[in-house]
Structure formats: C-alpha cells, structure tokens
Amino acid sequence: MLSAAEALEFLLAAARPIQDIETLGTLEANGRILAAPQTSQLNVPPMDNTQMDGYAVRSADCAGGPATLRVSQRIPAGQVGQPLQPGTAARIFTGAMIPEGADAVVMQEQCEAVSGTDMVQVNHAPEPGEWIRRTGEDIQAGSVILAAGTRLRAQELGLAASVGLATVPVLRKPRVAVFFTGDELAMPGEPLKPGAIYNSNRFTLRGLLENLGCDITDYGIVPDSLEATRDTLRRAAADHDLIITSGGVSVGEEDHIKPAVEAEGRLNMWQIAIKPGKPLAFGEVRRDTGGTAYFLGLPGNPVSSFVTFLLFVRPFLLRLQGVATVTPRTFSMRADFAWPKADRRNEFLRARINEAGGLDLFPNQSSAVLTSTVWGDGLIDNPPGQTIGKGDIVRFIPFSELLYQG
Numbered sequence: 256m257l258s259a260a261e262a263l264e265f266l267l268a269a270a271r272p273i274q275d276i277e278t279l280g281t282l283e284a285n286g287r288i289l290a291a292p293q294t295s296q297l298n299v300p301p302m303d304n305t306q307m308d309g310y311a312v313r314s315a316d317c318a319g320g321p322a323t324l325r326v327s328q329r330i331p332a333g334q335v336g337q338p339l340q341p342g343t344a345a346r347i348f349t350g351a352m353i354p355e356g357a358d359a360v361v362m363q364e365q366c367e368a369v370s371g372t373d374m375v376q377v378n379h380a381p382e383p384g385e386w387i388r389r390t391g392e393d394i395q396a397g398s399v400i401l402a403a404g405t406r407l408r409a410q411e412l413g414l415a416a417s418v419g420l421a422t423v424p425v426l427r428k429p430r431v432a433v434f435f436t437g438d439e440l441a442m443p444g445e446p447l448k449p450g451a452i453y454n455s456n457r458f459t460l461r462g463l464l465e466n467l468g469c470d471i472t473d474y475g476i477v478p479d480s481l482e483a484t485r486d487t488l489r490r491a492a493a494d495h496d497l498i499i500t501s502g503g504v505s506v507g508e509e510d511h512i513k514p515a516v517e518a519e520g521r522l523n524m525w526q527i528a529i530k531p532g533k534p535l536a537f538g539e540v541r542r543d544t545g546g547t548a549y550f551l552g553l554p555g556n557p558v559s560s561f562v563t564f565l566l567f568v569r570p571f572l573l574r575l576q577g578v579a580t581v582t583p584r585t586f587s588m589r590a591d592f593a594w595p596k597a598d599r600r601n602e603f604l605r606a607r608i609n610e611a612g613g614l615d616l617f618p619n620q621s622s623a624v625l626t627s628t629v630w631g632d633g634l635i636d637n638p639p640g641q642t643i644g645k646g647d648i649v650r651f652i653p654f655s656e657l658l659y660q661g
Contacts (some may be wrong), residue, residue, distance in 0.1 A: 256528040259601050260567060266537060267581070269549075270574040273496065275427035281415050284407050286468045287425035288576045291399040295418040298391035302607045303353040304332075307386045310344040310375055311336075311357035311557045315372060315382045330354060338645050340380065344375055353387055354379055360386035366451040391627065394418060429575050431464055431546075432491035433457070434474035436484065436503035436512065437555065441477070455625060456501040462554075463564055464499075466659050469574050479503070484515035492519070492548040496575060502555030511554050512536060520547060528639065530600040531559040531622035549575075556622040562634070566656040583656035585636065589613040589649050594643035601639050602605050605631035606651065614651060618643050633657070 257265075276290045303579075305311065311330070318320055327343040330336040336345055336354035345354050353360070359381035394400060400414055401407075406577045407415075407423065411427050415423055440454040441447055441635040454476060463469050472495065491498045503512040513536065516522040522538035534550030551568055553560045570581035593615035594604070605627035606614040614635065633653040635643075643649060 256600075259527060259529050262525055262527050263567060264537065266571045266611075267574050269537075270571055272577040273426050273429060273575055276424050277427055278422050278424055279513045281412055281420055281423055284423050284425055285412060287408065287423075287428075288408050288468075288578060289401055289403055289405040289407060289411075290424040290577070291595075292403050293420060293423065295394045295396060295398055295400050296416055297394075298396050298538040299394035300390060301415055304350055304388050304583050305347050305353060305360045305386060305577060306349065306657045307362045307389055308348050308358055308379065309360050309362040309386065311339060311347045311353055311360050312377060312381065313339065313341060313357060314359040314381050315384070317343060317361070317377050317380050320380065323374050324377060326368075326373050326375050328354070336618065344377065345461075346375075358383045358387075362386060370515075379507070400499065403578050404580065406587045414431065425564075426577055428468055428470045428493040429497060430472070431572075431574055432474060432489070432495040432498045433460055433464070433500070434477045434487050435499075435501050436460060436477050436479060438479045440476045440502075444654045455557050456553075456555070458559055460501060460564060461498065461624075462659065463561075463569070464572075467569065468576075469572065476481075479511060481511045481515055481518075481539045484511045485519055488515055488519045488550075489538050489543070492542050493544070497549045497551065498540060500550075500552045501560050503552070516550055516552070517539060522532050522550070527563075528600045529562070529566070530545075530598055530602045531556065531620075532563045532566070532602075532603075533559070535563055537649055547652040554622075557625045558628060559622045561625075561628055566603070571655065579581045583652050586653070590616075590635075590643050590645060590647045590649045590652045592643070593645045594618040594637070597640045597642045598637075599639055601635040602641075604637055605633075606635050607632040616651065 271580055297481050313376040324344040326346055331348050332350035335352055337353045337355035338516050339345055354658045360378050361377050361381050365379040369376060401411055405411060435454055435457055439451050441451045443453050452572055474487050499618050500512055503510045512641050516538050520538055520540040522536055525535045527535050528644045534554050538550045539547035541547055545552045602619055605617045617630055636650040637654055
C-alpha cells in the first residue's frame, strides 16, 4: 500500500495548474486566486501623518518641560497645513498630514488649552518622530504586495485597495463534476426502500467543493451499470477540469468505476495505508475534443470519503488553482485519552479540543460514523504502529485548516 505522503506527492506532481486568467473588480474577487504578482505604485502611507489627535510641534520647543505654544492652525485629515513656525503648535487630527517644520505629535491628553486664548500648554517632552507614521512605513512604491497564487481573502482585498488597485487578475475557478454510484442511494425527502440509504456524500462533497471556490456540476446518482457510468464520464469530461465520484471504487461485480474509467481513459487504483480511507482511484478521462479531465474516485463510506477528500482532493484542487503551499498547518497537542491498540496504517482520528486545552477522542472511530465529523474539531494524524497514552503529545490538524480555502 502507498503511504499518504506518497499518494499526495504523486497527485501534486500530476496536477497542471489552470492557466485561464480573468480580470475582476477588486470588490468581486473575494476567495479567488491571484494570477500574477501585484505591485504598489505608491507609498503607504503616502505622506507623514499623525497616529493620534493632538498637537504637531517642534520637539525642540518642548524639550525643557511644560511649554506654552500658540496654536497657529488646525489640520483635519485630508487637508494640508502651512509650514509650522518655531514656538507654535498645530491642532491636528488622526490621519492628517504632518506640516513642514513639525517633527512630533503630542497626544491631546497630554495638552491643556489655555482658556480664552489661542495658546496650548504641552505637558510632555516628545521625542522626534513620536506618534508620526512615516511615508512608506507600511508599503514602499515599487514593492510586491501580493504574490501570484495568493488566495484573496478580506485582508488581501483591503491591501489591494489601499494601493489603488481597482481590478486584479485571477485564475478561472476549477470546474468540477461530481456523481455518485449505487442503486441503494436515495435523496432526503424520498421514502427509503428496503436496503436503501440516504446519499449523505452528495451533500458533504458539494459543501467541501463550494468552500474551495469551485464551479460545480452535479450529475446526481448514476445507476449501477457500466454503460451509465461511461456515459456520465464522457459528458463530465467535456467541460470540466476534474471529475469526482464517491463509491464504486472497489473491484466487485457491481463496482463499475474502474472498468468505465479504463474504457474512457486511464486509471490508477490505489490502496493507501490510511484509516479511514484506503481505496482511492486517480486517473484521466479523454475528451472528444482532445485533452483530458482528471478523475478522482473516493470511497463510499461517509467518513472515508470525507477524510480522503480533505487529505488528497483538497490539496490537489489547490494546486490546480496555482496555490504553492497546500499542506495544512498541524499543532502539537496533549492527548487526554488512551489509544492502546496500534494499527499498521496511518490513522486519522476524530477528536476535539476540551476546556483544559487537551484533546478528547470520539468513542466510535468507525468509517461509517458521520457524527464524529460534526462532534470533532479536527483529525489526529497518528503514525502507523503508534499507540497513544494519556498525556502524550500528538499531531493535530484542525478542521479549520482542512475545510476551507488555503
């Protein structure tokens, strides 16, 4: 069996990043992947300005202790003051440009207006530069502010706007087709016939794909026949980058994924040394117009499907989108439980963080127990042959690192 690391390395090496570029308004680019580095054409801040409401002064005028200065001008944000003369102060407000001649700002709490006059008593001896944001302190003109492959979150959009970028180049969203095999599957709202189950994987996988910013075509439940499976593969390959299925990746008489993909393209059937999971199919399906669509077949058990998506499909999709770093962050945390039976496979145990800052384990780690994914906060990555004693430090991957865009 392949290790999880070997399978992932193979997948990422095979991924060809999407090349199609769209130009979007910065306001509309949330969640998209930047296609080219973005450079600032200006300094941020563009001029020396004050961090505080207060008085702009010459620090030398206040060096000897409390100083009484004439207030020569008032400078709100967005206005340009006059040069500051010796022995005077300028009333100034947060964000306003520092007037020529001033080299410090004294916050208003350290000053007292002299009643009935245009004078202010400054009760603080400022250092040169105090409470002043310098030109280019945050961003210097000509510097790269966002690298290609960056996922544009709210903060990246704000940064782009701060340097005046009205539009940004982004990669086209991945086009993903999904379908589900199994005559036993029914949809919520339908009556359950004897031997039938509701198709939870359809809802789980579509939600995961939406979180990753994909354009999704859902072909629904496909009948358990070779002809129906091949027909759906052909239609899905025509307009999509990736086809994902759930179920039917074993080698039983009613498992038609393997022969269908082999007839329409090529397929690697993998046994991966993980639990839950193990079966994973990867290949390509030919397009009638030339080229191929990627294919990933996930196991049918709901937790196995969920975990293999997080471990393999998510990083593969991120790499298709041009994201360089696709590995989730992991955290060393204390196990507040015992796991005395080692497994020869790499286990991914559903756990959650308790109030003491340790990890509790869901009592039933079966691949069919979907409640464990709702109860848990993430996965413990437990190496092959490893037992866990109470108090041991384990490797924890929060769902926050696995369920959403990178």
